[in-house]
Amino acid sequence: MHELSVTSSIFEIVEKHAVNNHAKRVVAVNLEIGALSDLKNEWIQRYFDLLSAGTVAEGARLMITRVPAVFRCNQCQQLFEIISFITEELLCRQCPSEDIVMISGKEYHIKDMEAEI
């Protein structure tokens, strides 16, 4: 259920651009979603398939790129990625300060789509 509202928004944006570009069929949609999101790719695709049935976007593949959770250290400016929030300490990898700021990982972005014109 959790993915449904986000997927509805994705579908509406895709449909709008398909209409504006007089697309015959949407083949693929490229999305960038931050690593902090719990949205599951499989469920986004399933809901998209349900929502897009009978529309110009039916059958489109959602290509989801996960944007890594990157932090910057406010002391030494070092950039570092957190892969597992469960096992890794939230500390700078270099200095090791706790004064850090998240600079990516919370994205919900549609980049582009491939469509038959």
Place this chain on the structure above:
Amino acid sequence: MNREIKLINIKEEILSENKGLADKIRERFEKKKVFYLNIMGSPGSGKTSLIMKTIEALGGRYRMAVIEADIDSLVDSEKVAAMGISTVQIHTGGFCHVDANMVEKAIESLPIDELDLVILENVGNLVCPAESDTGAFKNVAILSVPEGDDKPLKYPLMFSVADVLVINKLDYLHMSNYNTQRVMKRVKALNGGIHFFPLSCETSDGLAPWISWLEHEISSIRA
């Protein structure tokens, strides 16, 4: 005949429609000088209890209303209404969070011109509400002691979007290995600007700083 495949640039935020609606709600509350707060947390973390304690402390001085969101029940709104506070119930109908659209409909039945503070009690979970802007000025997350101090590790998004973290049920601390300092250190690294309020709705310990923070926010919006 082969059709041409074209790459269409989109470059849009997926949640922009909800964000646009949320911004309109914020503007409306700002114009009316009403402070609007969104409270999120797991089922049983103490969202309703915190609201009731807040009504007890501030009900005499400020005109308040509560928007109660539940998947499908009236239990919380009945408790709040019993304290003589205007309550609107949102039934999300299976949806796991409140979005700006639901709030917009709910505030239609609130006497906004006659209010100082509106509190939204979001659906109980630490995942979905973090993704949806409700138009609130401030987002509060509640994490209670019995839930365990590892929750910021498991649900980093929630703790990175909240403006305030209330650590509730401090009265349970002595029977657990919950480490409040560890939680605050972890959350601070995720979210440098967050405010912490460790308290107990049961014993009222630690409630005063929460209440003064809220009063400060209410007066800032009126200024």
